[in-house]
Amino acid sequence: MDKFRIEVIKATPNPQQVMWLAMHQDYSEEFVWDQRDRAPDETQAGDNVIKYLLAGERGHYGPLEHPQITLNVGFFPHSMMQQVRTHRVGISFDVQSFRYTGKRILDVAEGKRDVEDVFYIRPVGDYTNRQGKRYSYTQGQRSEDLEWCIQASQRYQQRIAEGLAEEHARGIIPFDTRQHFVMSCNARSLMHLLDLRWKKDAQLEAQKFSELLFERFQAWTPQLAQWYLETRAKKAKLSP
Numbered sequence: 001m002d003k004f005r006i007e008v009i010k011a012t013p014n015p016q017q018v019m020w021l022a023m024h025q026d027y028s029e030e031f032v033w034d035q036r037d038r039a040p041d042e043t044q045a046g047d048n049v050i051k052y053l054l055a056g057e058r059g060h061y062g063p064l065e066h067p068q069i070t071l072n073v074g075f076f077p078h079s080m081m082q083q084v085r086t087h088r089v090g091i092s093f094d095v096q097s098f099r100y101t102g103k104r105i106l107d108v109a110e111g112k113r114d115v116e117d118v119f120y121i122r123p124v125g126d127y128t129n130r131q132g133k134r135y136s137y138t139q140g141q142r143s144e145d146l147e148w149c150i151q152a153s154q155r156y157q158q159r160i161a162e163g164l165a166e167e168h169a170r171g172i173i174p175f176d177t178r179q180h181f182v183m184s185c186n187a188r189s190l191m192h193l194l195d196l197r198w199k200k201d202a203q204l205e206a207q208k209f210s211e212l213l214f215e216r217f218q219a220w221t222p223q224l225a226q227w228y229l230e231t232r233a234k235k236a237k238l239s240p
């Protein structure tokens with residue numbers, strides 16, 4: 001899967017127990033902090049959350065908003081980052097702006113870094129355009145496009161050497177520069193993101209992002225992720 005990566009920086013431990021405690025407080029007379037030792041184990045908590053909050057389209061999503069996960073997303077193209085960043089509720093982002101430094105671009109210009117470490121160009125293969133017309137992206141075209149990225153990096157280097165600010169010179173960098181970002185969300189907003197970006201007609205790279213995101217989701221909240229896979233994944237459902 002190209003060089004794309006998603007790593008977990010930090011996540012709420014025992015997230016399904018946290019959801020369960022939040023759910024439990026909805027109907028418990030007691031202060032649930034005092035009952036936390038009697039909470040079901042992580043797996044059972046996940047099963048209960050699904051049974052009492054989600055099954056049968058109950059749609060009681062509030063308790064899923066408490067556990068948080070912070071992810072480092074790496075090597076995706078700018079266009080994909082731009083799409084994911086449109087999701088504003090319950091999700092925070094930090095991403096390099098190229099306003100302060102473009103060292104990676106200079107490295108490409110000087111041949112110190114592989115152009116494909118810094119720019120994303122789609123793999124050679126057969127594609128379909130938005131009107132449904134098929135076309136092939138050839139090795140020859142791809143090589144030319146990589147060469148174009150190198151030339152643009154050299155022009156960037158020239159402009160920086162001539163004294164332009166990074167925020168000025170960045171305007172000529174090819175669009176699909178790889179951009180790493182840090183993203184935090186809760187279990188509900190994570191599912192919302194998957195709903196909108198894991199659809200079959202989503203941009204190829206957004207689908208790859210969603211596959212990796214789902215793997216992290218599965219390791220963090222296994223029961224909830226399984227429920228998601230069976231009931232919502234790739235079904236283009238409206239957001240929870």
Ligand SMILES: Cc1cc2nc3c(=O)[nH]c(=O)nc-3n(C[C@H](O)[C@H](O)[C@H](O)COP(=O)(O)OP(=O)(O)OC[C@H]3O[C@@H](n4cnc5c(N)ncnc54)[C@H](O)[C@@H]3O)c2cc1C
Nearest residue numbers: 083085086087088089090091189192193196197201202239
């Ligand atoms: C296939 C696809 C193509 C797209 N193309 C483009 C494009 O060409 N250009 C472009 O700019 N954007 C585009 N978008 C982005 C789209 O318009 C939304 O901005 C983006 O999907 C965020 O969705 P959201 O509002 O559901 O998410 P969030 O911001 O995470 O919001 C979550 C939910 O909160 C509620 N909500 C959030 N904000 C408001 C609000 N202000 N008022 C009322 N309810 C709110 C809604 O229920 C929303 O679903 C595209 C999205 C998709 C999925």
